[in-house]
Amino acid sequence: MIKKLKYSEIDFVKYGKCIDQSVQKNFYAQREILDEVCESWELLVSGDYDFVMPVPIKKKFGFHFVLMPLFCQQLGIFGKETDEKMEGLFVDFLKKNYKIVNYYFNFQNKISSNFKHKKNYFIETTEYKLLRKHYFKGRKSTVKTAQYLNFKELNLAENLDFIRNNFKGLDKKSDVEKLFGYMNFLDRQKKLRVFGSFKDEQITNSAIVIDHDNSLSLLGLVNDEKYRLDNGASFLIDRILQENIQSKSFDFMGGTIRGIEVFFKSFGAERQEYPIIENSKTDLLRNFFIK
Template sequence: METIRYIKQADLNKEKWDRLITGSPMGMLYAMSGYLDAMCSHWDALVCGDYKTGMPLPYRKKMGISYLYQPAFTQQLGIISKQPLTGKESMAFIKEAAKYFSFAEITLNHQNLFTGTEYPLQMRQNLVLPIQDDYGKVQSNYSFTLKKNLKWIKKFNSEYVWEKDIKKIVALYRELYQKKIPSFKDNDYVHFLKACKNIQPYSKVYARAVLNPAKELLAASILILFKDRLYNIISCNTARGRAVHANDVLYDQIIREFSGRGLLLDFEGSDAAGIARFYRKFGGRDQPYPFLKYNHLPSILKLIKP
């Protein structure tokens, strides 16, 4: 394996970096430079060879300590390579990162699977749904309960719409879930809107919603298409929406709209049992990804989480 180099953000060749992400089966939306530039105040990278393999390193500083963290709206990062990685090669990147950062709480991507006692991994749940086939074939795998709900919901005359203003959906998401996700700060929502602009040259952002006959928004989603993966980045469901199963309508219609295009729908969730159960109704399949935590701080600081 070639030498792994630490490259600061300012010195990174963004063009080569983005080519690595777009050309690798491990390359996900979150690792594109434009997305990271928006979501992270600081990020550097480990690079092997002429950008054949890389690992983004989003970091913060507290009490003079630099530590790795997982940015908001960024489910998976980890090690990205144009070729399959051995466990030994993946571990080499983790060990190299630990030379510069004594503390880390980060997620890797679903293809970064390795074993070891020095850096044990905790698996997190994610569900995906292949929607390459036409809608009828995908819909045939819906659960009995979901099919029943979709018939029952018709009496409410809900309307599926293309929402033009993504700011409206981001604001609703913040209103509904900010207290449940205290790690998301005010600036994170602003940064996400910036990320949606940054990634426009190589991806598409879609906003979809379900309204009642009074044009009240019941449920909404912001989806980002990158390569052949459709990311369900933001999902909102109001109290009135839950009462009429508006989310069932929303994702059924999203699947209807995007089926038959050779895509994979990434539900982006979840370790929460109720959310996972909801996505399984549509035929969602497990695609877990690793969470990595280590703490090599001096003993006196180990009790203080950055």
């Protein structure tokens, strides 16, 4: 039997244990991350926290909707094993009890194949020399020609102006401010690392990376277009992998735009697909009074 728990009803000790011991364990389901990025969130639970499913909630026009927050890529169902029947029960419960704008499961959830999917690119821990063999030929060449650049790890404060002046991908000013708030939160939690490529003394590119347990996740890759021909982005990702991939996996966190997808794949990354539920405004209006 699946139960819906309000935030105040959640046993966070049991929740944390379930997430930590789950085969689907990921960064996004951590309580402190959900508390930071979600307006509010609830929890679906089976048994004594044998399986759990965090549900982000946003209030609008006096109603509550399920809406994935910015910077949260995959949630879904978590447990000690993969159980397709149980996952199906969670999905049915979610659909029957919530108005869903969108919800993203994790790539290890094996729910119905008729769901839409999003793509992510990921590199498991490995020897750098072995990974380098899987680089696309063109990427190897690009990295090689950029070796005159310098690589540095920076603190967030000294890189803020560069990020603010060159960051692209978020159109709304409020979303940009959320990004900076999130980076400051991660920095306080000692989970943020910032890397830069330099031409002489001038920064050309910056990589904003989440460092959690045994994984690195690319939160943002910021490029100064004046130095586009210097191939600093390729140089930067290669150096991060060279110094870390033996002990930490690398998550590119997405890949829906063709050019970006090819860029990620060119470093030998494997594609992961995760199921999603998305409803248009028309779908929501059509079903509004059914639930």
